[in-house]
Amino acid sequence: MAGPEDCKMERNITRDSSKAIAFVKEQSTRNLEAENAKLRGWVNDLQSGMYINCVYCGHRYGPKDEVPTTMADILKKHIEQCPKHPMSDLKTENAKLREAMEAGLEKLASMLRPWKRGSRKRENDK
Numbered sequence: 001m002a003g004p005e006d007c008k009m010e011r012n013i014t015r016d017s018s019k020a021i022a023f024v025k026e027q028s029t030r031n032l033e034a035e036n037a038k039l040r041g042w043v044n045d046l047q048s049g050m051y052i053n054c055v056y057c058g059h060r061y062g063p064k065d066e067v068p069t070t071m072a073d074i075l076k077k078h079i080e081q082c083p084k085h086p087m088s089d090l091k092t093e094n095a096k097l098r099e100a101m102e103a104g105l106e107k108l109a110s111m112l113r114p115w116k117r118g119s120r121k122r123e124n125d126k
């Protein structure tokens with residue numbers, strides 16, 4: 001027969017097993033993060049001894065450029081300013097859209113200005 005002591009024991013077992021599962025998950029995550037960092041370092045080491053070219057414009061980096069960073073980081077920086085990377089078209093389009101939006105907002109504000117002044121006057125007349 002299950003008494004109050006059995007229920008208490010069952011609750012404790014459930015609580016303890018949840019803690020154990022959380023502990024194991026945390027350990028696994030830490031192990032995977034450590035392994036990931038180790039492998040990323042390995043990739044950086046391997047890439048440091050080779051040439052890397054931009055696939056869009058052919059610009060070449062390495063091996064062992066004077067820049068104290070990884071080849072992956074060098075390539076990321078290049079992509080941001082590469083004239084042939086699709087991102088540069090998007091940047092140009094983004095700038096044009098921003099300009100058009102700001103011009104539109106300014107025009108809208110100038111259209112609303114007289115109306116706002118008028119409503120203030122109306123409020124002062126009361």
Ligand SMILES: [Zn+2]
Nearest residue numbers: 054056057082
């Ligand atoms: Zn490029």
